[in-house]
Amino acid sequence: MGKNIDVELKNIQKSFGSNVVVENFNLQIEQGECVSFLGPSGCGKTTTLNMIAGFLEPDQGDLFIKGKRMNGMPSNKRELGMVFQTYSLFPHMTIFENVAYGLKLRKTPKSEMQERVKKILEVVKLPNVADRYPKQLSGGQRQRIAIARALVTEPSLLLLDEPLSNLDAKLREELRDELKRLQQEIGVTTIFVTHDQEEALYLSNRIVVLANGKMEQVGTPWEIYNRPASEFVHTFIGKSNRMYGILEETHPSQLRLRTEEGFALSASPKGIELRTGDQVSMYVRPERIQLAQEESASTDMNSVKGQVKLISFLGAYTECEVTVGKHTITVRLLAEQEGGALKQGETVYLEWKPEDMFVFPRKVE
Structure with a gap:
């Protein structure tokens, strides 16, 4: 019909x-x-x-x-x-x-x-x-x-x-x-x-x-x-964190990337045309990031080290700004995720899944 x-x-x-x-x-x-x-x-x-x-x-x-x-x-x-x-x-x-x-x-x-x-x-x-x-x-x-x-x-x-x-x-x-x-x-x-x-x-x-x-x-x-x-x-839609880097390896199920600060990251391909050696912009949304006091042993997760710069309690969630190299990464924690236990200046690890990262060719302005 x-x-x-x-x-x-x-x-x-x-x-x-x-x-x-x-x-x-x-x-x-x-x-x-x-x-x-x-x-x-x-x-x-x-x-x-x-x-x-x-x-x-x-x-x-x-x-x-x-x-x-x-x-x-x-x-x-x-x-x-x-x-x-x-x-x-x-x-x-x-x-x-x-x-x-x-x-x-x-x-x-x-x-x-x-x-x-x-x-x-x-x-x-x-x-x-x-x-x-x-x-x-x-x-x-x-x-x-x-x-x-x-x-x-x-x-x-x-x-x-x-x-x-x-x-x-x-x-x-x-x-x-x-x-x-x-x-x-x-x-x-x-x-x-x-x-x-x-x-x-x-x-x-x-x-x-x-x-x-x-x-x-x-x-x-x-x-x-x-x-x-x-x-x-x-x-344009929603909030997102951006980092810059280079695409080091491409595999059918995974991209291997390195940020300007030297962090090795992985992302799942999303059908966007990219080649090894490309300068790229990498994005991850604030609500997709988890915070940990210690580095995860899991190789399935991306992990970067940073320092808590700002904590804002917004009722249903807590928003944290974490300094990672020269980038500021925003993390959104739901109320039950113990955002209140964080302290300014604390060293933390930011973790997220490769499928939660979006990679696009970098536009040089």
């Missing part, structure tokens, strides 16, 4: 003058999926979203929604719901009038309009605000109303352009939970634009990582975090 594809982008290109903003973009989004476009400012994520919304036209390529070609189709004919970074509510209208605006444009009968607005206000957990005005609501409540207005027309596709970035940290978290609940409850196909990796990991079925207008990787949050396709993806 074939999958239902709600959105398809084929060889999409967009330039502004001589600046290519989106290059050869190909993607299929299944019905009910939540897909995030993630990347730094200027990577092309909002431009791509605006082409899907119909605010911009692609220079090349084809765009399909529900199997219909949308090139040249105005935005109001695309059955979209859209939520922006700014709430974009009409200040002179009540909340009811704001939410009902799209239904009014569609000439929905009054009784149906009232029923649908009432229902969607309950869904976003704001059932008693219909008679209020936007200025009487908090920022988080206003953003919920913007989401309600986008969903009340029962769109085929929900587009979210950094909808949480104007909120403080606590509200952001609450609304992020709310968005996930809504998306799963209603099942609307959703495209979410963000530069916040945590939001993308939390909300998405799949993530599209973008850099300089190109797709670096498309995958599940787990794949993006644990199997990054490039150095950019690895460093």
Whole structure:
């Protein structure tokens, strides 16, 4: 049985003058999926979203929604719901009038309009605000109303352009939970634009990582975090420690490396093209490292000696900075791992598995 594809982008290109903003973009989004476009400012994520919304036209390529070609189709004919970074509510209208605006444009009968607005206000957990005005609501409540207005027309596709970035940290978290609940409850196909990796990991079925207008990787949050396709993806998603060195030997199941400080390390190959003698960058994530007072006898683990420089207790975990040669390595210990027993200045051994290390050709700047 074939999958239902709600959105398809084929060889999409967009330039502004001589600046290519989106290059050869190909993607299929299944019905009910939540897909995030993630990347730094200027990577092309909002431009791509605006082409899907119909605010911009692609220079090349084809765009399909529900199997219909949308090139040249105005935005109001695309059955979209859209939520922006700014709430974009009409200040002179009540909340009811704001939410009902799209239904009014569609000439929905009054009784149906009232029923649908009432229902969607309950869904976003704001059932008693219909008679209020936007200025009487908090920022988080206003953003919920913007989401309600986008969903009340029962769109085929929900587009979210950094909808949480104007909120403080606590509200952001609450609304992020709310968005996930809504998306799963209603099942609307959703495209979410963000530069916040945590939001993308939390909300998405799949993530599209973008850099300089190109797709670096498309995958599940787990794949993006644990199997990054490039150095950019690895460093953009989550925290990582970097060391420099040289690739001394390559074997089918293992790479032998030496750091600038002279530490011999091993890594499992990840399909990245490398040759013996290459200058390399080596990465290991803070939560993959264990600390020990004595050097391990195990040859299955990488081990380097360092000195504890800084200890920061952060509730669920303790973060330690350890000086290793000229590098500072960050280690993240869970609460039960006795981070509290460590002392500043103490000599420790950092250990991690070869499969937890990522190796990329070194970019000489």
